[in-house]
Amino acid sequence: MSAPNRVPDDGVRQRQQQIAANLRALILSGDLRAGDKVPSTADLMTQYGVTDKTVQRALAILKAERFVEGQKGRGVFVTAHTPTVIQASHYPQPARDQPYRWITDNASRGRAGSIELLHVGEVPAPAQVAAAFGLEAGTPVVVRQQLLSLDGQPAELVWSYYTTEVARGTRLAENRKIRGGTPAVLAELGFPLRNAVDQVLARLATVDEFIALRLPEDMPVLRQLRVVFTEEQRPIEVTVMVKAGQHYEIQYELPSAT
Secondary structure, three states: OOOOOOOOOOOOOOHHHHHHHHHHHHHHHOOOOOOOEOOOHHHHHHHHOOOHHHHHHHHHHHHHOOOEEEEOOOEEEEOOOOOEEEEOOOOOOOOOOOOOHHHHHHHOOOOOEEEEEEEEEEEEOOHHHHHHHOOOOOOEEEEEEEEEEEOOEEEEEEEEEEEHHHHOOOHHHOOOOOOOHHHHHHHHOOOOEEEEEEEEEEEEOOHHHHHHHOOOOOOEEEEEEEEEEEOOOOEEEEEEEEEEOOOEEEEOOOOOOO
16 A cells, blocks of 8 residues: 555656656746756655665656756755747748748747758648648648757757749759748748648657657647638648647637627
8 A cells, every 4th residue: 555645656657757847847837937946856755655776766857957056055946947938820921031930939039040941742631631731641741841949959849831833943842941931932932921821739759750850759749730721711731740849839819709
């Protein structure tokens, strides 16, 4: 029988992972704030019924994620490194001669954003992308893949897909950045953007995502599938965004029911 008030073992994850998960949740919810001292090793040993070594492994996980830091002779404290709260929105208007809106929006929050174009070319359409366009899975589509960074750290991978009917032979298919962003090209082609629909899920990173985003451990990523429509409600752009879980918290503003 477990001791009174002892946190139960979930029976699946290693105990250090469970401890890190509970402390991480307290930090992300604001119940442990920047500058707060994390419960002592002795308290955590008693609370979870584990050894000192297990507690230290749990704290090492959180240190690698930059949620806590050790202060010699004082203990372990919560850092000011918390996920950026971003409002779920898309930018249908061309950026023209201004920096891309993702960069300017982060600059307004005191974060330095940058974008690296990784690949442009034709690929077989993934199943969800094909379904959004009304195509057979595997039909060739044009993809533009980018890596977005915050303060020099990889934060998000983005794949934007277009039908070959729309993109082939245009700047969308060129392996270079586009002044004004893709909305500018689509508008020039007669497809000004209007609304977008998002689907969001959390899952563990693939190997490629883990490497590209330099994740500190096997932690979840946020995957957004965004379908953007024209004024005529034609799906014109499908974007997959994979965000490093430790960098983002997404805020949605929902319309009132009518």
